[in-house]
Amino acid sequence: MKKYLDKFKSFFEDSFDTDSLNKLARSHQFVQRKSVLDGKRFLELLLFSERDTKLQSLEDIALDFSQYYGTHISKQAIQERFNDSAVHFLSSVLQQQLGHKATAILNAENAYRFDKILIKDSTRFKLPQKFSEDFKGHGGFGVDSQISIQFEYDLIAGGVADLNITPANRNDQKDSKETLDRIEPNCLYIRDLAYVSQEYIDRIGQNHSYYVNRLNTRWTVLDTDKKPLDYSKIQEKLDKKGFRWIEIDVLIEKGKKLLPSRLILEQVSEKTYRERITKAERAARSKGYSLSDDYRAKTRLNMIITNIPKEWANSEQVRKAYSLRWQIELIFKTWKSQMKLNRVKPVKIQRFKCQLIAKMIWIMINRRFLSAIEYLSEKGEKPIKLSEWKFFKTVMRLSNEIRKAVFYSENLETWLQNLFETAKKKCRAETKKGKNNHLEILNIFLA
Structure with a gap:
């Protein structure tokens, strides 16, 4: 020591x-x-x-x-x-x-499969009105000045990859687009859906790196026969087989390019589904349209995509990896x-x-x-x-x-x-019974 x-x-x-x-x-x-x-x-x-x-x-x-x-x-x-x-x-x-490369003394003996596990998100809060010229809000009633702090850190060694203080009207999607050139090889990126685009996951693949994140339900997703996924049939299969989750190899459309990915679909509880569908129906009524059966089927599912090879991690391990994102909250x-x-x-x-x-x-x-x-x-x-x-x-x-x-x-x-x-x-963290803390997930899943 x-x-x-x-x-x-x-x-x-x-x-x-x-x-x-x-x-x-x-x-x-x-x-x-x-x-x-x-x-x-x-x-x-x-x-x-x-x-x-x-x-x-x-x-x-x-x-x-x-x-x-x-x-x-x-x-x-x-x-x-x-x-x-x-x-x-x-x-x-x-x-x-x-x-400063102080964390290099920790990374030097890193025995994990990935060089870094980078988790990114942002936090926002309201500011006094007099700051609105320097820190504009992202809109909404009564919000004239607001600040955003973008933060990305390495879960393995604790090093900080990005810390940026900006007006709140520079949203997460814009931040993701402007920082694509910072994607490093052999790293695992775990981010909130707001940062995720087809260009983002494509760049990660090009740089020989890896991602775990939720699927944007607006994207066009095809099966390996290049046919659109039928989420209603997937839901029926989960119900019939009594499965809690299922994994499918898919292709994600990016213009004329198809990005191969693993899609892991997990059924949510009835309570979570009712909360989601009630919110969606309220929004649909206010805008004068109705929800499709396909959308309703998607609402019953948590959907995670990744390009981590199957031999490195099974479906359950990928789901645990995504749970690491909550550390930043x-x-x-x-x-x-x-x-x-x-x-x-x-x-x-x-x-x-x-x-x-x-x-x-x-x-x-x-x-x-x-x-x-x-x-x-x-x-x-x-x-x-x-x-x-x-x-x-x-x-x-x-x-x-x-x-x-x-x-x-x-x-x-x-x-x-x-x-x-x-x-x-x-200062030890309390671990809930039956739950893994992030160190256990790293040692069991990523080593």
Whole structure:
């Protein structure tokens, strides 16, 4: 374990070196002369200030600075430092965090079938009306300003593949189209349906990679004889045979091109079906049309497509792989409940951006801790799965200790070891009876 702790110690020392941070700040004209609030102190101040920025005032920030550094600074001086240069400086620090190869020390010993398992989704929340020029909403009554955070991470080693803060009117489909060139070979991509297009799955195949996602019911899907699927007959077969799910080899139309795929169809509960059909009927009535038998048959099914070879994973294992996508929902829930991302008040736009970026830097730092602890625990006899929510709650309580360890290298190695032991004891995820956690799915299905 010591060699990994030493590497993480070196990573944090390099990332938050005073001279490096101030040099970066000067490159963005954030620090033009000697100032009590240099680049490092500005970053540190935002990282460790009050999490709920809706309750935080400029006076609170000034008081925190004076108490920690023993130097007075006025709230007006702090207000002036929230400018475009500060936003660019913090954005560069965040990009350095995202681009750092610290997770390579984990990936180096990866024995899984895939180099990475990349899960992507977005979270949105409403902003004050005064931010509408910078962050437009995606429409709808009463929603004028809204933000979207696109997030993609590697489930194996915890590395972040994409983190992008955009207006909410840049939807997931547009993000998918604009990031096709980032698809890497020998990776497994698991995404929400909103990101999935025929072009997306085609590009994955071209790049010798793999996908698991839901089927878009609007697509034309053919059987191996190039005839359209009859979902009503499939439903009848499931009922007659008493099967819970069935797998079919299919061809997905993309213009004149046919994309081979495995289609796994699973019957939903009667309750889920009634909820779906009631919603669909209501929408149909409002638009003046009726639902077809084919659509009704589709509504009774969960449909998952994949290009993972059958010899690598059977139908049940593919279904479990898709369930890994829900890990990212837990992450977003933690961001909002622990980091208070969606608690925003109408302040200067640069101040809002700085505080949000600082929170994302804090999240990236602590996700590295979490990933390292999970990885290192796998070297023992009993691999553990940490609860993201419990872990962030713990590190929030240890904020001052993290501040000293990361920014001032005070007993950093000892602190990392203590955090490792504390997390193992206090932050374990609870596994429901009969359910596999994501580490078990990785070890059983993907190895």
